[in-house]
Amino acid sequence: MNKKKRDAVIIILICNAILISLLELIIPVPIPIPGVKLGLGNIITIIAIVFLDLKDVLIIVFLRCIVVAVLSKGITVLPFSLAGGLLSALIMWLLYKKMSRVFSIKGISIIGAITHNMAQLTVASLILRETVILYYLPILLISAIITGLITGSISELTVREIEKRGNFSGM
Amino acid sequence: MEYGEQDMKKLFYPLLILSLLVFSTGCNIGQSKPVQSEDFALGTIINQEVYGANAKKASDEVAVKIKELDELWTINNQGGDINKLNNNAGQGYVELNPETISILKDARKIADLSGGVAFDITVAPLVKAWGIGTDNPQVPAEDVLKKLVTLVNYQDVLVDEATNSASLLKTGQMVDLGGIAKGYIGDMAIEIYKKNGITSAFANLGGNVVVLGNKPDGSAWKVGIQNPRGQNGEIVGVVSVADKAVVTSGDYQRYFIKDGKRYCHIINPQTGYPADSGLMSVTIIASSSTEADGMSKAFVLGLEKGMELVKRYGKAEAIFITNDKKIYVTPGLQGEFQFEDATNEYTYIQNR
Amino acid sequence: MNTRIFKIGDKILIVSIAIIVVILMLLKTVEVNPDKQLTAVIKQNGNLIKQINLNDLKNPEYIHLNDGINQVILAEKGRIRFLESDCPNQTCVKTGWLTKSGDKAVCIPSKVVITIAGYNKQVDIFSY
Numbered sequence: 001m002n003k004k005k006r007d008a009v010i011i012i013l014i015c016n017a018i019l020i021s022l023l024e025l026i027i028p029v030p031i032p033i034p035g036v037k038l039g040l041g042n043i044i045t046i047i048a049i050v051f052l053d054l055k056d057v058l059i060i061v062f063l064r065c066i067v068v069a070v071l072s073k074g075i076t077v078l079p080f081s082l083a084g085g086l087l088s089a090l091i092m093w094l095l096y097k098k099m100s101r102v103f104s105i106k107g108i109s110i111i112g113a114i115t116h117n118m119a120q121l122t123v124a125s126l127i128l129r130e131t132v133i134l135y136y137l138p139i140l141l142i143s144a145i146i147t148g149l150i151t152g153s154i155s156e157l158t159v160r161e162i163e164k165r166g167n168f169s170g171m
Numbered sequence: 172m173e174y175g176e177q178d179m180k181k182l183f184y185p186l187l188i189l190s191l192l193v194f195s196t197g198c199n200i201g202q203s204k205p206v207q208s209e210d211f212a213l214g215t216i217i218n219q220e221v222y223g224a225n226a227k228k229a230s231d232e233v234a235v236k237i238k239e240l241d242e243l244w245t246i247n248n249q250g251g252d253i254n255k256l257n258n259n260a261g262q263g264y265v266e267l268n269p270e271t272i273s274i275l276k277d278a279r280k281i282a283d284l285s286g287g288v289a290f291d292i293t294v295a296p297l298v299k300a301w302g303i304g305t306d307n308p309q310v311p312a313e314d315v316l317k318k319l320v321t322l323v324n325y326q327d328v329l330v331d332e333a334t335n336s337a338s339l340l341k342t343g344q345m346v347d348l349g350g351i352a353k354g355y356i357g358d359m360a361i362e363i364y365k366k367n368g369i370t371s372a373f374a375n376l377g378g379n380v381v382v383l384g385n386k387p388d389g390s391a392w393k394v395g396i397q398n399p400r401g402q403n404g405e406i407v408g409v410v411s412v413a414d415k416a417v418v419t420s421g422d423y424q425r426y427f428i429k430d431g432k433r434y435c436h437i438i439n440p441q442t443g444y445p446a447d448s449g450l451m452s453v454t455i456i457a458s459s460s461t462e463a464d465g466m467s468k469a470f471v472l473g474l475e476k477g478m479e480l481v482k483r484y485g486k487a488e489a490i491f492i493t494n495d496k497k498i499y500v501t502p503g504l505q506g507e508f509q510f511e512d513a514t515n516e517y518t519y520i521q522n523r
Numbered sequence: 524m525n526t527r528i529f530k531i532g533d534k535i536l537i538v539s540i541a542i543i544v545v546i547l548m549l550l551k552t553v554e555v556n557p558d559k560q561l562t563a564v565i566k567q568n569g570n571l572i573k574q575i576n577l578n579d580l581k582n583p584e585y586i587h588l589n590d591g592i593n594q595v596i597l598a599e600k601g602r603i604r605f606l607e608s609d610c611p612n613q614t615c616v617k618t619g620w621l622t623k624s625g626d627k628a629v630c631i632p633s634k635v636v637i638t639i640a641g642y643n644k645q646v647d648i649f650s651y
Contacts, residue, residue, distance in 0.1 A: 033614070076631075076632055077631070080631075099532065101530075102530055102531060102532035103530055103532040103533060103536070104528070104529060104530040104532075104533050106529065106533055107529070107530060107532050107533035107536050107537075110533075110536060110537070110540075111536065114540075124629070124631055127631065127634060128566075128568075128569070128629065128631070128634055128636050129566075129568065129569030130566060130569060130636050130638075132627065132629055132636070135625070135627050137547055138544045138547040138548050141540050141543060141544050141547075142540075142544055144540075145537060145540060218648075220647075373647070373648050375648050375649070375650075377651075378649065378650055378651035379650070380648045380649075380650045382648070386647065392647050392648060393646050393647045393648075394646065394647065394648045394649070394650050395646035395648070395649045395650065396650055397649060397650065397651035403651070404649060406646060406649070409646055417648075417650045418650065419650045419651055421651070424651065454650060509571070510571075511571050511574065513573070513574035513575070513576070
C-alpha cells in the first residue's frame with residue numbers, strides 16, 4: 001500500500017472532478033428543471049468508487065461540490081449539490097460493492113443519477129416550502145436514464161482503460 | 172455471461188425498494204374516489220363528499236335525514252313541528268318529535284351564552300316582518316318593530332322533555348330555527364358518518380361546513396372563507412381543519428338594499444333591526460357545528476363584543492371581517508389561517 | 524468487461540423505470556380537467572404573493588418581484604411565465620409558458636414558485 005500514491009490519485013481526481021464539473025456548465029441542458037444536469041462529475045465519483053475507499057470518495061465529492069459552488073453558481077446552491085452528490089455517491093458505492101454482479105457500472109450510474117436528482121428536488125421542496133418532486137418525477141426519471149447511461153458508459157471505458165494500464169495499481 | 176438464481180435474489184430487494192419508493196410518492200394521485208352528492212334542502216344546496224367503504228350508504232342516510240328534518244322544521248310547512256309550535260303559541264304544550272325537542276334545548280343553551288343578545292330563536296316575528304330573503308322585503312314601521320321586539324325572548328320557549336312537548340308562552344311568539352338548524356344537522360351528519368365507520372368526509376350545508384377527520388391523504392381539510400364583497404367562491408383566506416365545523420354568518424348571504432342602505436338577513440334580537448355592527452362576516456371554527464352556528468351570530472354584536480363572546484365561550488376560534496376590510500383572527504387560529512386575498516383589498520390584522 | 528453489455532439488473536432497471544414513467548404520465552393526463560378555471564398562484568418562500576385568474580385576464584399583466592433577485596412575471600389570458608430573471612441559471616425563464624392546470628415553474632434562487640391551479644385546487648370546501 002503506497003499512501004503517497006494514493007493521496008496523489010485522490011488529489012488528481014478532485015482536480016479532475018472540479019474541472020469536469022466546470023466544463024459541464026458550458027453545455028446547455030435542454031430540460032428546465034432545477035438541479036437536473038448531465039452530471040459529468042459523476043464519472044470521477046465512479047472511478048473513485050472502483051479504486052478507492054468510501055471515505056476518499058466522499059471527500060472527493062465534498063470538495064468538488066464546495067469548489068464548484070464557490071467558483072460558479074454561488075453558495076446558495078451548495079445544499080443542493082451536497083445532498084445530491086453525497087447521497088448518490090453513497091448509494092453507488094453500496095451498489096458497486098454488493099451488487100456489481102447484477103448491475104453494470106451503467107446501471108449503477110443510472111441509479112446514482114436518480115438518487116442525485118431526487119435528493120436535489122427534496123432540498124428544493126424544503127427551500128421552496130412546496131412539494132415539487134411528484135410534478136417533476138417522470139421527466140426526472142427519463143433524464144436520469146439518459147444522463148446515467150452517458151456518464152456510466154464513459155466511466156466504464158475509463159475504468160477499463162485504467163485497469164488495463166495498471167495506473168492505479170499498488171496503492 | 173450466466174446469471175445464477177442467487178443473483179436474481181440479490182436483485183429482488185433493491186428493485187422492490189426502488190419501486191416502493193417511487194410508488195409511495197406516486198400513490199397520492201390514485202386516491203380512492205369519494206362519493207359526492209348534491210341535494211337541495213333547508214333552502215340551500217347540500218354538498219357531501221364521503222370517503223370509505225360505506226360512503227354511499229352514509230351519504231344517502233344523511234340526505235334522507237336532512238329532508239326529514241327539513242320538513243319538521245321549516246317554518247312554513249303546515250303540519251311540521253315548528254309550524255305546530257308557532258300556531259299554538261300562548262295555548263299550552265304541543266307534542267313534538269324528540270329531535271325537535273333536542274334542537275330546542277340546544278338553542279336554549281346557546282342563547283344562554285350571550286343572554287339572548289346575539290342568538291335567539293324567537294326572533295321569528297321580526298324576521299317575518301322584514302321578509303328579507305323573500306320576494307318582497309320591506310322596512311317595517313318603527314312602532315311595529317317596537318311591539319314585535321317585546322315578543323322576542325328565548326326563555327319563553329318551554330320544553331318538557333318527559334312528555335316530548337314544548338310551548339311558547341305568549342300569543343304571537345314564533346320560533347325560527349334558521350339560525351341553528353344547519354348547524355345541528357351538521358353535527359348529525361358527522362354522527363351518521365361515524366356510525367357507518369367513515370373516517371374522512373365533509374358536508375357543506377349552504378356554507379355551513381363540517382369535516383370529519385382529515386382528508387384521505389392525511390392532510391387537513393382546506394376551507395376557503397368567502398370574500399364578503401367578492402363573487403361566489405372568491406376567498407380572503409383558508410383555514411386548515413380536521414374534525415371541526417366552520418360556520419360563517421355574513422351580511423352578504425341574503426340582503427336587500429333600500430334607499431341606498433343595505434339590510435342583511437340577520438336581525439338583531441335586541442333592536443329589531445338587521446345587524447349593523449360594522450362587521451361584514453363572522454366565521455366560527457368549533458368542534459360542535461350547532462354551537463358554531465349559534466356563535467356565528469356574534470355577528471350582530473360587532474368586533475369588540477363579538478370577540479368577547481367567543482372568548483367567553485372558550486371552545487371556538489373565529490375570523491371577524493369588518494366593514495373597513497380588516498380581518499381579525501383569534502390567537503389560537505393564527506397558525507391554521509392563511510390569508511389569501513387576490514383582490515389586495517383586505518388587511519390581515521395579526522397582532523391582537 | 525465489455526461496455527456494450529448490459530447486465531440483467533440494468534435491463535430490469537431501465538424497463539421498470541420506463542413502466543413507472545408511463546404510469547405517472549397516464550395519471551397526470553387523467554388529472555387534468557380542461558374546463559376548470561385556470562388560476563395562477565405565485566408563491567415566494569411558501570407565502571402567497573399573488574393569485575391571478577387567467578381566464579378573466581383581458582390585458583397582459585406584468586408582475587415585478589424584487590426580493591434580492593429582480594424578476595418579471597408575465598400573465599396573459601390563459602397563460603403565465605417568468606419573463607425575465609436575474610438568477611444565474613435562468614431555469615425559470617427557460618420553463619416557458621404555463622398553460623394548463625398543474626403546470627409549474629420554479630426559481631430556486633428567488634424561492635418563487637408559479638403553479639397553475641384549477642380553481643378548486645387551493646380549497647376543498649367553501650364556507651360562505
